[in-house]
Amino acid sequence: MNLPNKLTILRIILVPVFVACFYLPVKGAMYIAAAVFVVAYFTDMLDGYIARKHNLITDFGKLMDPMADKLLTAAAMIMLTAYGLCSPIATFLTIARELIISAFRLVSATQGVVIAAGKIGKLKTLMQFIGIVLILLGNPLFNRIGVPLDQIVIWISVVLAVWSCADYIIRNLKVLKFD
Numbered sequence: 001m002n003l004p005n006k007l008t009i010l011r012i013i014l015v016p017v018f019v020a021c022f023y024l025p026v027k028g029a030m031y032i033a034a035a036v037f038v039v040a041y042f043t044d045m046l047d048g049y050i051a052r053k054h055n056l057i058t059d060f061g062k063l064m065d066p067m068a069d070k071l072l073t074a075a076a077m078i079m080l081t082a083y084g085l086c087s088p089i090a091t092f093l094t095i096a097r098e099l100i101i102s103a104f105r106l107v108s109a110t111q112g113v114v115i116a117a118g119k120i121g122k123l124k125t126l127m128q129f130i131g132i133v134l135i136l137l138g139n140p141l142f143n144r145i146g147v148p149l150d151q152i153v154i155w156i157s158v159v160l161a162v163w164s165c166a167d168y169i170i171r172n173l174k175v176l177k178f179d
């Protein structure tokens with residue numbers, strides 16, 4: 001169990017902590033949730049950096065790292081939707097994309113093919129992070145002037161999610177066998 005894998009496990013553990021923050025009976029619970037979300041997000045960046053730099057890439061990491069990311073994002077969007085802070089359509093499209101990509105990766109893995117994340121998908125992840133944090137923080141700076149930047153960024157992430165899903169499938173159609 002190397003450090004990147006421990007960071008992935010930490011991210012998985014932080015998901016229920018993040019969700020629990022929504023139910024804290026204290027003023028500022030969303031700020032606490034935002035802090036937990038940011039820490040969890042940075043464990044993702046850190047584990048990937050360490051794994052690549054020190055050649056600590058494992059099968060566990062290849063499988064669980066993307067799952068931890070999906071759990072964190074899905075939990076955030078579901079909780080924000082439950083609180084009326086995020087569109088159910090945005091949440092549905094985001095989670096549907098993640099399920100489709102996961103299924104596609106599973107099919108490719110059975111053929112011994114590992115498909116790396118593309119640039120559009122990485123940009124989608126960054127936009128999701130920014131949008132979720134902006135929502136959790138109450139759209140600071142822009143809320144006072146009436147610009148719903150948090151929602152704009154979330155919808156940009158949804159467009160990127162759909163685009164990256166289509167791109168991912170088109171680029172990797174060869175792993176599907178229709179016979």
